[in-house]
Amino acid sequence: MDVTIYHNPACGTSRNTLALIRHAGIEPNVIEYLKAPPTRETLVRMIADAGLTVREAIRKKGTPYAELGLDDEALGDDQLLDAMLEHPILINRPFVVTPLGTRLSRPSEVVLDILPADAFKGAFTKEDGEPVLDEKGARIG
Numbered sequence: 001m002d003v004t005i006y007h008n009p010a011c012g013t014s015r016n017t018l019a020l021i022r023h024a025g026i027e028p029n030v031i032e033y034l035k036a037p038p039t040r041e042t043l044v045r046m047i048a049d050a051g052l053t054v055r056e057a058i059r060k061k062g063t064p065y066a067e068l069g070l071d072d073e074a075l076g077d078d079q080l081l082d083a084m085l086e087h088p089i090l091i092n093r094p095f096v097v098t099p100l101g102t103r104l105s106r107p108s109e110v111v112l113d114i115l116p117a118d119a120f121k122g123a124f125t126k127e128d129g130e131p132v133l134d135e136k137g138a139r140i141g
Contacts, residue, residue: 001116003028006038006046006095014094016108016126021096023133024119028096037088040081046095049102054080057104059092108132112139 003021005028008014021028031038038046047057054077058065065071068083070090084090096105101114109132120137131140 001026001098003115004031004097005029006031006033006091006093008032008034008093011093012127013106013108017094017096017105017111020108020111020124020132021115023122023124024115026115026119033091033093033095034088037085037091040085043081043084043091046097046102049097050095050104052104053077054084057092058084058090063087063089065090109139 003026005014005018005021007018007030009032018028018030037043043057047054050057058070058080060066064087068087069075070080070083092104092106094105094108096103096111096114098114100116103110103114105111108126112132120133122133122137123131123135124133124137125131134140
């Protein structure tokens, strides 16, 4: 299965999402988006395919969001996208693209919605100890 993750290795949610994809036996195309940001066209497509608005796809915490005045509701999508492309840290993470869909995987287990359900053969626990899959590979919760 062709899977791409827009990944930030410093982010626990992104690391957990990548680990879940690999737990499914899939080696994804890993794009460290802070080093290699998506094109505007790709970013717009991912946001739309994930069913989000541009504003919903912006990361606020730990970014220059407030300093750049991006909380101004008068700003349109084009202005927000310009800021995201100029400062990729503003792109919320991790976006995952598979043939089954595109998701902003927050929380990380959201990625399970776009991976083959039968791919999981055992338990999976997040870095913080939270169980996500039981011993049979079934989703918990």
